[in-house]
Amino acid sequence: MISGTAKSESIHEIIRGDEVADELSLNIRMSAALGVYALAPVGKQQTIDWGTIGQGGGIQIIGTSEETVSFGDIVYPGFVYLENLDDTNYIEFGPDSTGMVTLGRLLPGEQCVLRLAPTGVTLIAQANTASCKMRVVCLEAGT
Secondary structure: OOOOOOOOEEEEEEEEEEOOOOEEEEEEEEEEEEOOEEEEEEEEEEEEEOOOOOEEEEEEEEOOOOEEOOOOOOOOEEEEEEEEOOOOOOEEEEEEOOOEOOOEEEOOOOEEEEEOOOOOOOEEEEEOOOOEEEEEEEEEOOO
């Protein structure tokens, strides 16, 4: 999982499918500065074989009770992009294991990219204090 805040970290994440080469390009960069501490930029651009066309998700309203993150008609989830569109509240997310096991937290405006196992994982989320809108983009992984 990769996430960041504009105040102390700079993260640039782009997911795009290349129609000609059957590839997924993932570009991640992170740097941080706080007082005398500085993290030099880390990350890289990676090209990944991607042979199955399919995209699901959208803008989902995440409530203060655990709920399943919707991937639409995606059968085998692969890469998932999550972005908290709220200005005030955070969203926690993680796998469903008879209740949420918190894996991550998205503060207001934060984003992350995950690669899920293509079978057996149900991602759930829960907002803190009040409902939040979350952008969800899921690319089909194939089998």
